[in-house]
Amino acid sequence: MTRASKTLQTYLLAAPQTLVMLLFLVFPIVMILIVSFWEFTGFSMEPGFTLDNYRAIFSSNVALRTFLNTFKYVALVWAATLLIGYLVAYFLAFYVDDKRLQIGLFLLCTIPFWTSNIIRMISWVPLLGREGLVNSLLLNLGLIQQPLEWLLFSDFAVVLGMVHLYNFFMIAPIFNSLMRIDRNLITAAEDMGASGWQTFKEVILPLSAPGIAIGSIFIVTIVMGEFVTVRLMGGGQAASVGKLIQTQIGSIQYPLAAANAVILLLVTLVLVLAILRVVNIRNEL
Amino acid sequence: MDSSFSTSTSTAPDAGVLAADASVSQELKQELSAHSAGVALRGVTKKYGNGFVAVENVDLDIPAGSYCCLLGPSGCGKTTTLRMVAGHESITKGDILIGDTRVNDLPPTKRNTAMMFQNYALFPHKTVWQNVEFGLRMKGVEKRERDRRVGEVIDVVGLTRFADRKPAMLSGGQQQRVALARALVTRPAVLMLDEPLSALDENLRVKTRSELRRLQKQFGMTFIQVTHGQDEAFALSDQIVVMDHGRVDQVGTSKEIFTTPASRFVARFVGDNNIFVGKVTAVEPSSTFGSVVTLEVDQVGRFMSRGLSASVGMTAACCVRSDRLSLLPYPPAEASAANQLVARITQIEFTGFITRVSLMVEATGDEITYKGRSYDWLSIDAQEGQLVTLTWAIEDCIFLPH
Numbered sequence: 075m076t077r078a079s080k081t082l083q084t085y086l087l088a089a090p091q092t093l094v095m096l097l098f099l100v101f102p103i104v105m106i107l108i109v110s111f112w113e114f115t116g117f118s119m120e121p122g123f124t125l126d127n128y129r130a131i132f133s134s135n136v137a138l139r140t141f142l143n144t145f146k147y148v149a150l151v152w153a154a155t156l157l158i159g160y161l162v163a164y165f166l167a168f169y170v171d172d173k174r175l176q177i178g179l180f181l182l183c184t185i186p187f188w189t190s191n192i193i194r195m196i197s198w199v200p201l202l203g204r205e206g207l208v209n210s211l212l213l214n215l216g217l218i219q220q221p222l223e224w225l226l227f228s229d230f231a232v233v234l235g236m237v238h239l240y241n242f243f244m245i246a247p248i249f250n251s252l253m254r255i256d257r258n259l260i261t262a263a264e265d266m267g268a269s270g271w272q273t274f275k276e277v278i279l280p281l282s283a284p285g286i287a288i289g290s291i292f293i294v295t296i297v298m299g300e301f302v303t304v305r306l307m308g309g310g311q312a313a314s315v316g317k318l319i320q321t322q323i324g325s326i327q328y329p330l331a332a333a334n335a336v337i338l339l340l341v342t343l344v345l346v347l348a349i350l351r352v353v354n355i356r357n358e359l
Numbered sequence: 360m361d362s363s364f365s366t367s368t369s370t371a372p373d374a375g376v377l378a379a380d381a382s383v384s385q386e387l388k389q390e391l392s393a394h395s396a397g398v399a400l401r402g403v404t405k406k407y408g409n410g411f412v413a414v415e416n417v418d419l420d421i422p423a424g425s426y427c428c429l430l431g432p433s434g435c436g437k438t439t440t441l442r443m444v445a446g447h448e449s450i451t452k453g454d455i456l457i458g459d460t461r462v463n464d465l466p467p468t469k470r471n472t473a474m475m476f477q478n479y480a481l482f483p484h485k486t487v488w489q490n491v492e493f494g495l496r497m498k499g500v501e502k503r504e505r506d507r508r509v510g511e512v513i514d515v516v517g518l519t520r521f522a523d524r525k526p527a528m529l530s531g532g533q534q535q536r537v538a539l540a541r542a543l544v545t546r547p548a549v550l551m552l553d554e555p556l557s558a559l560d561e562n563l564r565v566k567t568r569s570e571l572r573r574l575q576k577q578f579g580m581t582f583i584q585v586t587h588g589q590d591e592a593f594a595l596s597d598q599i600v601v602m603d604h605g606r607v608d609q610v611g612t613s614k615e616i617f618t619t620p621a622s623r624f625v626a627r628f629v630g631d632n633n634i635f636v637g638k639v640t641a642v643e644p645s646s647t648f649g650s651v652v653t654l655e656v657d658q659v660g661r662f663m664s665r666g667l668s669a670s671v672g673m674t675a676a677c678c679v680r681s682d683r684l685s686l687l688p689y690p691p692a693e694a695s696a697a698n699q700l701v702a703r704i705t706q707i708e709f710t711g712f713i714t715r716v717s718l719m720v721e722a723t724g725d726e727i728t729y730k731g732r733s734y735d736w737l738s739i740d741a742q743e744g745q746l747v748t749l750t751w752a753i754e755d756c757i758f759l760p761h
Contacts, residue, residue: 258480261447266494266545267468276493280484 103339110332119329127333137318137334141341144314147233147304148297148345154237155293156286159244163285166245167252180249183242195235195306202226202234227309235307236297243292251285252278287353291346298342387511392579394471396458396548397423398444403453405439405605413439415605416453421598423458424579426572428592431602432628437585438553440602444583445474445551457548468498473547477554479538481526487513487537488522494545508544516540532563539574550575552584556591568594589629593617601625623759626678633684633727634759635662636676642669652677652758658722662698666758676759681728683755686716686739689746696750702727704743709733718747 110127113120131137162183170176186194201207202225209221224230255278263273301316308317315338322331398421405414414436421427429437442448444455446467455462462470473494481490491513495505513519516536526534535555542550555571556564572595575582586592592599593613601609601616601624609621620626626634637656645651648665654677655661664677679698689701702718705726714736716729727749731739741747 256478256480258476258478259482262474262476262480262482263493263497265445265447265467265472265474266541267497268493269497272497276497277482 106332106335109329110336112329114327114329127329131333140313140315140318147314148294150233151236151297152290152293155241155244159241159248159289162245163249163252166249183245186239191302227311229312231307232304232312235303240293240296244289247288248282248285251282255281283353284355287349287355290349294345295342388578390546394546394548395423395580397421398549399456401454403455404451405443406451413605417607419600423581425597426575426582426595427598428584428586428596429600429602430586430592432587435602436605437602441551441553441583441585445472446470471548472551473542473545474551475538475542475555478558479534481534481537483526486523486525487518490537491540491544512540512544531559535567549581554585619757622761623676626759631681632678633681634676634678639669639671639673639675642671648754651753659720660700662756663753664756664758665753668760669758677756678759679751679756681730683751684729685750686729687748687750689748691748697753698756699748699750701746701748703746704741707743
């Protein structure tokens with residue numbers, strides 16, 4: 075095969091994916107960017123160039139509070155998934171010796187994905203609702219006099235639902251990076267007198283940092299745009315940028331929704347870049 | 360990492376010349392030799408939960424300041440033994456003493472040993488300096504003292520220029536020296552080395568080998584090394600411990616192991632030995648070497664060997680090195696030597712300095728190997744397919760009781 079046709083072959087192989095990306099990712103994003111500068115008259119939108127949409131967002135308390143609330147979700151979900159995810163991954167990597175059991179338990183972590191979103195959310199009701207299992211248990215034990223209202227349709231419920239659903243995205247990359255640590259490094263650290271905690275702090279944690287970073291990127295990007303869990307678990311009480319955009323689309327305020335989407339995208343990108351600056355994930359890919 | 364090996368032959372400085380003797384801190388030398396301690400194993404046994412016995416009833420004395428190699432094929436228990444001394448493996452039975460201290464229940468760090476791991480186990484996220492500093496930091500040595508000692512030992516292994524590099528940016532030989540520096544910096548009483556040269560290419564291995572030996576002598580330290588290469592063990596050791604199936608087969612100096620293997624296993628493992636199995640028919644005391652043992656080998660002949668602990672009627676073996684055989688025409692012109700054997704040449708391989716000849720005993724099909732200097736071979740002028748007479752002296756024929 076000649077050099078030229080080899081090059082051609084390479085391009086042809088990459089073409090389908092490139093086309094899909096261009097058509098369904100780049101093009102829509104460009105469209106959103108354009109639409110975010112269009113004018114909105116209250117009933118219809120006009121092509122044009124105005125910064126009114128952005129001005130509206132930055133001068134609106136509701137919009138800013140929604141952004142802050144979204145950050146709050148990101149921070150809480152990130153912290154909770156990191157804590158739980160690291161513990162689970164650490165257990166799988168260092169305490170389960172049997173390879174088959176290890177893979178089995180790892181796949182067990184994917185169970186939340188086996189049911190549809192709606193069914194999963196609905197099944198929280200008998201557990202967390204006013205007369206749900208948790209409340210009846212606490213009432214019967216005499217620990218509370220009134221059913222807890224904040225268990226369902228609250229920020230707590232939103233965070234709980236997201237942690238439950240997305241924890242796997244944190245477990246998988248951390249598990250992967252923990253499994254790649256040469257066990258001799260741990261023996262070597264012990265040989266040089268490091269305690270269990272020191273070995274963790276000096277060797278295991280730094281070497282699993284890329285896994286933490288990749289997991290964090292997953293969590294941050296997913297939670298930043300979340301609206302399904304927010305709507306179902308928040309019961310109208312909770313707000314996120316994703317949900318705001320969805321509401322605006324529902325009321326055909328496309329330019330405003332587009333402007334929100336652009337800001338959301340930029341903020342998310344900044345967060346991802348910040349993570350990448352802190353941790354070098356190159357050798358993990 | 361592999362690609363970095365190729366640089367070892369092309370760049371001279373990388374080939375790893377340790378700092379000249381003069382620049383080695385006198386103080387470091389004194390401290391290291393003062394800390395050095397002997398190791399003793401008393402009936403040490405390692406049994407795993409599934410009933411597998413990795414090491415069985417090993418007794419061993421390693422004097423302070425000596426270089427000891429645990430030699431054997433993979434799975435013979437040499438690494439397990441090393442790890443038990445280092446404290447990375449628990450002891451099922453027996454005692455391990457370092458100096459005068461029984462260390463059975465002490466954690467690795469309290470044993471005052473250091474270990475160099477097979478693939479060095481350098482921390483990939485730490486620089487050379489941080490790697491070497493690690494042990495001191497964990498032991499709570501204060502910063503000023505740490506800096507002094509790390510700087511000194513990095514200088515000894517000639518890596519001062521690379522102190523800020525990460526291990527991945529170093530060649531195999533340099534990584535090996537970082538591992539060595541990291542092990543030396545804590546002034547261990549015993550340094551344990553788990554196949555320290557196996558990741559290096561041939562050239563560098565030989566060079567590094569002599570460096571290790573020189574360093575050990577210079578610092579008067581106790582080194583215990585695990586290896587499966589007899590060349591390595593011969594070149595390095597004051598004492599070689601040949602292990603097989605979790606037991607010690609023979610302990611001796613390089614010379615002893617080479618010239619008088621104690622068992623069939625050792626004779627085979629050391630290599631280049633022709634081994635004959637037969638029945639002992641006579642044992643006569645000899646003035647020059649213990650006793651002369653006559654061994655009747657079925658269909659092959661009767662061989663006289665030198666050895667101990669033989670009794671008439673026992674099944675045993677004798678061996679002769681392939682380079683101690685003489686090759687004569689068939690039928691032989693002169694009267695028979697102590698040991699002789701007729702065999703047919705099946706193959707002649709010229710390998711440079713040495714010519715290797717494969718022969719077969721026609722009656723049994725047993726293979727015999729002869730090795731001779733190629734220049735000597737020129738005058739012998741034998742062809743493949745030809746019958747020849749092999750002879751050898753009693754003192755070259757070693758009796759192997761088991």
